[in-house]
Amino acid sequence: xxxxxxxxxxxxxxxxxxxxxxxxxxxxxxxxxxxxxxxxxxxxxxxxxxxxxxxxxxxxxxxxxxxxxxxxxxxxxxxxxxxxxxxxxxxxxxxxxxxxxxxxxxxxxxxxxxxxxxxxxxxxxxxxxxxxxxxxxxxxxxxxxxxxxxxxxxxxxxxxxxxxxxxxxxxxxxxxxxxxxxxxxxxxxxxxxxxxxxxxxxxxxxxxxxxxxxxxxxxxxxxxxxxxxxxxxxxxxxxxxxxxxxxxxxxxxxxxxxxxxxxxxxxxxxxxxxxxxxxxxxxxxxxxxxxxxxxxxxxxxxxxxxxxxxxxxxxxxxxxxxxxxxxxxxxxxxxxxxxxxxxxxxxxxxxxxxxxxxxxxxxxxxxxxxxxxxxxxxxxxxxxxxxxxxxxxxxxxxxxxxxxxxxxxxxxxxxxxxxxxxxxxxxxxxxxxxxxxxxxxxxxxxxxxxxxxxxxxxxxxxxxxxxxxxxxxxxxxxxxxxxxxxxxxxxxxxxxxxxxxxxxxxxxxxxxxxxxxxxxxxxxxxxxxxxxxxxxxxxxxxxxxxxxxxxxxxxxxxxxxxxxxxxxxxxxxxxxxxx
Amino acid sequence: xxxxxxxxxxxxxxxxxxxxxxxxxxxxxxxxxxxxxxxxxxxxxxxxxxxxxxxxxxxxxxxxxxxxxxxxxxxxxxxxxxxxxxxxxxxxxxxxxxxxxxxxxx
Numbered sequence: 055x056x057x058x059x060x061x062x063x064x065x066x067x068x069x070x071x072x073x074x075x076x077x078x079x080x081x082x083x084x085x086x087x088x089x090x091x092x093x094x095x096x097x098x099x100x101x102x103x104x105x106x107x108x109x110x111x112x113x114x115x116x117x118x119x120x121x122x123x124x125x126x127x128x129x130x131x132x133x134x135x136x137x138x139x140x141x142x143x144x145x146x147x148x149x150x151x152x153x154x155x156x157x158x159x160x161x162x163x164x165x166x167x168x169x170x171x172x173x174x175x176x177x178x179x180x181x182x183x184x185x186x187x188x189x190x191x192x193x194x195x196x197x198x199x200x201x202x203x204x205x206x207x208x209x210x211x212x213x214x215x216x217x218x219x220x221x222x223x224x225x226x227x228x229x230x231x232x233x234x235x236x237x238x239x240x241x242x243x244x245x246x247x248x249x250x251x252x253x254x255x256x257x258x259x260x261x262x263x264x265x266x267x268x269x270x271x272x273x274x275x276x277x278x279x280x281x282x283x284x285x286x287x288x289x290x291x292x293x294x295x296x297x298x299x300x301x302x303x304x305x306x307x308x309x310x311x312x313x314x315x316x317x318x319x320x321x322x323x324x325x326x327x328x329x330x331x332x333x334x335x336x337x338x339x340x341x342x343x344x345x346x347x348x349x350x351x352x353x354x355x356x357x358x359x360x361x362x363x364x365x366x367x368x369x370x371x372x373x374x375x376x377x378x379x380x381x382x383x384x385x386x387x388x389x390x391x392x393x394x395x396x397x398x399x400x401x402x403x404x405x406x407x408x409x410x411x412x413x414x415x416x417x418x419x420x421x422x423x424x425x426x427x428x429x430x431x432x433x434x435x436x437x438x439x440x441x442x443x444x445x446x447x448x449x450x451x452x453x454x455x456x457x458x459x460x461x462x463x464x465x466x467x468x469x470x471x472x473x474x475x476x477x478x479x480x481x482x483x484x485x486x487x488x489x490x491x492x493x494x495x496x497x498x499x500x501x502x503x504x505x506x507x508x509x510x511x512x513x514x515x516x517x518x519x520x521x522x523x524x525x526x527x528x529x530x531x532x533x534x535x536x537x538x539x540x541x542x543x544x545x546x547x548x549x550x551x552x553x554x555x556x557x558x559x560x561x562x563x564x565x566x567x568x569x570x571x572x573x574x575x576x577x578x579x580x581x582x583x584x585x586x587x588x589x590x591x592x593x594x595x596x597x598x599x600x601x602x603x604x605x606x607x608x609x610x611x612x613x614x615x616x617x618x619x620x621x622x623x624x625x626x627x628x629x630x631x632x633x
Numbered sequence: 634x635x636x637x638x639x640x641x642x643x644x645x646x647x648x649x650x651x652x653x654x655x656x657x658x659x660x661x662x663x664x665x666x667x668x669x670x671x672x673x674x675x676x677x678x679x680x681x682x683x684x685x686x687x688x689x690x691x692x693x694x695x696x697x698x699x700x701x702x703x704x705x706x707x708x709x710x711x712x713x714x715x716x717x718x719x720x721x722x723x724x725x726x727x728x729x730x731x732x733x734x735x736x737x738x739x
Contacts, residue, residue, distance in 0.1 A: 131660040134667060134691040138719045141692045167696065174698040182695065386717055 055288050058261050060236070060422040061527070062281035063247035064584075066256035067299040072200050075219070075266060085155040085266060092153060095309050096146045103145075103198035107136045110192065115552065128185070129496070134187050141167075157197045164190035198270040216267050220245040229253055234276035236283045237522075238265050238569040248276075249331050251563060252332050254584035258283050258513040260527060286425035309587035313344035317590045319473040325572065327590060328384065330558060330578040337376045340392050341584050344590060347441075349557040349580020351376065353390055353429065362387035363425055369432030377440040384441045386506070386580070387433050388427070388457075388485065391447045392416045407483025415448035420457055431467045437477035445506055449484040449491050451580040485558070487511035492540040499551035506580065507544055509559025513585060515552045531559040538570070538609065545575045556580050565626035566618075588629065595628045634657040643659070646718035650725040651702065654732035660691075662730035667691045669724055675711025682706075686719070701735055719736035728733070 078543030087095055098223065114129040141163070148159040156385050157445060170188035178500035190449060211233050215220060218239040240259035256278025267428040268285050275284040275295050279302070308393060317325040317570035328349030341350060356372060377385050391525045393414020406412040419426035433444055446458045459482060469476055486492055487508030496506065509532045514521045519530040531537075541557075548555035561567045563581040565588050572593070581589060604624055611617050637700075652658055658666070670677040670688040677688030681703060686693035688707065699705055709717040724730065 127661050127664075129665050131691070134664055138690050138692045140687060140690045167692065170696055173699065174700075176657060176698070176700040179659050179698045179700065182660050 055291065056267060056285040058264055058267070058285065059238075060258040060264075060281050060283060062257075062278050063111065063240075063259050064235075064250035064255065064257035065300055065302075066234075066254070066276075066278045067214055067286075067295055068256050068276045068278075069295055069299070070211050070233045070274065071211045072215045072268050072270065072272050073103060074216055074268065074270045075216040084096060084158050087149075087153050087155055087478050089153060090151055092150055095116060095149050095156050098151055098197065099145050099159060100142070102156060102160065102193050103136055103142055104329065105196045106189075106192045109196075115253045130266065130512075131185065132189050132192070135186075136192075157194060158194045160197065161190060164193070164550070189332050193383075196533070205253060213276055214389065215268055215274070216246070219249070223370070234274075234278070236264055236274070236276055238262055240319055240527075248560070248582070249332065249546045251560075251582035251584060252330070291304070296301055308586075308589055312587060312590055312594065313342075315344070315590070315594065317593040319572070319593055319596055319598050320599075321599065323572070323598045325593050326556075326578040327584070327586055327593075328386070328558075328578065328582040329375075329417070329586065330554070330580050331583065334372050334376050336583060337379045339588075341379070342534035343586040344581050345583065345586050347380055348376070348385045349556055350385045350445075351385060353387060353492075354392055357392060363428070366428045366432050369429055370424075372434050373436035373442075374439055375431055381440045384443060386445050386483075388418055388444045388445045388447050389416070389433075390429055391415045416446050416454055416458060417448065418463075418499050419455065423461065425467050425470075426461060430462055431469065432466060433481075434462075434469060434476035435474060437480045441480040442477065443504070445483045445485055445504075447485045448487055448511065449552070450488040450499065450502065451490060452494065452497055455484060455498060459501065481554075482555070485511075486544050487515070487559075489540060490515050492516075492544050495547035499547050499553050502553060505544060505548050506553035506555045507540070507555070508543055509557060509561035512540065512559070513561075516540060518523050531618060532559070532567065533608075533621060534614040535609075535612060535617065538574075538617070542574055549575060554578065563589070563591045565589055565629055566621045569596055569601045569604050569624060570621060572598065573601035573603075573608075574595070592625065594631055644710070644712055645715045646675075646714035647706065648696075648718045648722045649704055649706050651704050652699050653701065653726055653734055654729040655701055655735040656732060657717055658694070658697060658700050660695055661692050661730065663695040664731055665724060666721065669720055670717065671712040673709070673711070673717035673720070674712040675709045675713075675717050677717060678708045678710075680708070681708045684716050690735070 069371045096545040110129055110133050111223065112131065114126065144163045145159050147161055149156055164186055168183040168190070171183040171186060174180045211231050213234040213236065215236050216234055218236070218237055219235065232253070234255050234256060235246050235257040236619060237246045238248050238261055246259055247257055256276045258276055258281050259280055261283055264283060272286055275287050275291070277283070277295070280456065287295070302308055317327050319325070326346050329336070329342070329343070329345040329349045330352070331337060331340065331348055332352050332433045333355050333358040356369060373387065393409065393412070411420065426502070433442060436442055445460070446455065449455050462482065466476065466478065481503035483504035483506060484491070484498060485508040486495060487509065488506050491498060492512065499505070510521065513519070513530060513532045517529060517534055519526050519531045521527060545555055555576065557576050558580035560582070562571065564584040568589055569592070608617050608620060611620065644721065653711055678685050679688045679697065681695065681697050681699060684697070686697060688694060697705070707718055707721050716729070
């Protein structure tokens, strides 16, 4: 039994068999073995070759009936590689001479071969590196249990363990079978965390070297309340956790009873609770959990896991489906927020040296007008089906907003010419998530129908902390006085200009921040769907007077630690079970 | 030294072949080469002038990364050496791995 401490990012407890996911950019960690283990490790490597050959032979035979020669050729080539004695010898020699694990030997040997191909000038031949990576994955799959490819065809419940999860990987999850997530890297707002919360499964991140400790198929417990991962727990621990898990589920059921209630403070102030969604399939769960609409519809999913850009029809179908569920309730579409990720980086000749300060989000859209207009057309077409709003992300100056609005008007004119109906008066707002936007909120407010504060990026950019970097992630906190002061400015400017304001970052999903947000004047929260009941429970339990007093106190404090302790204590008094 | 070994016939075959198909010696051609070489009772060594590799290993052959126009020296040693070299030459230069030559040479 081994207990690892990380950061709890999504509540709940899960016990299950773990599945390790490797990512293409990630190397299998070097693991030294005892000299006495060498023979056993060599045997593992041999078995992996044998099993991979068997698996591939079956695939090849199955292919014979169906597809044409191309795929068969690929399988045939891979089979010959697996049967190649000199390749096998290279792997087993590496295990022997360097005393390393079979996984690491497979990975280093094959990556060395792959890099040999990558360095060839002829593009046709250099692309063959992909074949080698495929062979590597096939072997690693035998050694590690499963791999990424199997995520969409899971047959049993698993706990996913990864170095770091990419959006592409999580988009491929078969959500019915993933019971928990644990990752080496990441912070509260890493992708793994966001996805786990939206799925309502427990997650713990920043575990540093978990992937080196677990083996595929090990039993693990994910404690998403305390931030613990227990590898190969003993029977007592499992019993203890099963009881604890049941208790937690019971709390969830208790909260379900408030689903029909409006989120109103004890002194009668109504708060609108909207859901943040990542996939159209989550739309229905917003209503299930008692949400009033969608405050952040992330539209990037359409771009993931595919080689080509989505068509206008594909955009439209996804949007129309969601808007149809909500009808008169608001659905806020955030325009494509790609950037600083694989999608945009892979399209570049050389990766950007500093992608978070680079061509991302609205900047990327403004330089890729064809793609941007396609999405705007689809949103506008869907606008006749309900209460659709458009939100531009990462606006950092007024010119960007003007330019984006101008393009929206161009698209409107195109639709007019084609006599395609849309709602001409739909609200167009921005996310305030850069310090520059926060500082110029008063002028941006004249051009925007609403603001939504994106606390994740606002915190990252204000504090100059990469939220995904575990070395500095402790510095990342929305309760830093700098962040709170910027937020107060934005909220006051929105009030002065009489435009709508909401908060849609992860901060809004955390019960401990509810009081300060209300005290700062926020009346609309857009949050991770499974957290809606808990946040509602907090709102139902407080008075605005409590919130105002707390906020005045907090704004007088100078340190993040003091503020976050104060907020946590205050929240614990209200909803003890959630902390 | 065992008896008979020195009387064993030292059969050797050698030829220089040029890769003529447009896409070069990528995976599938490498497979064809290895499959053919493996049918003969002899060792096959292929050299691009810098490295010598085993002509029966797909890993080693494909790592030669021989592009169109590359000249390779094929050497065989063993009872079927001559037939092997001739068959391999035919595969590379005449059949061109059943692939087209570069544009303009068709």
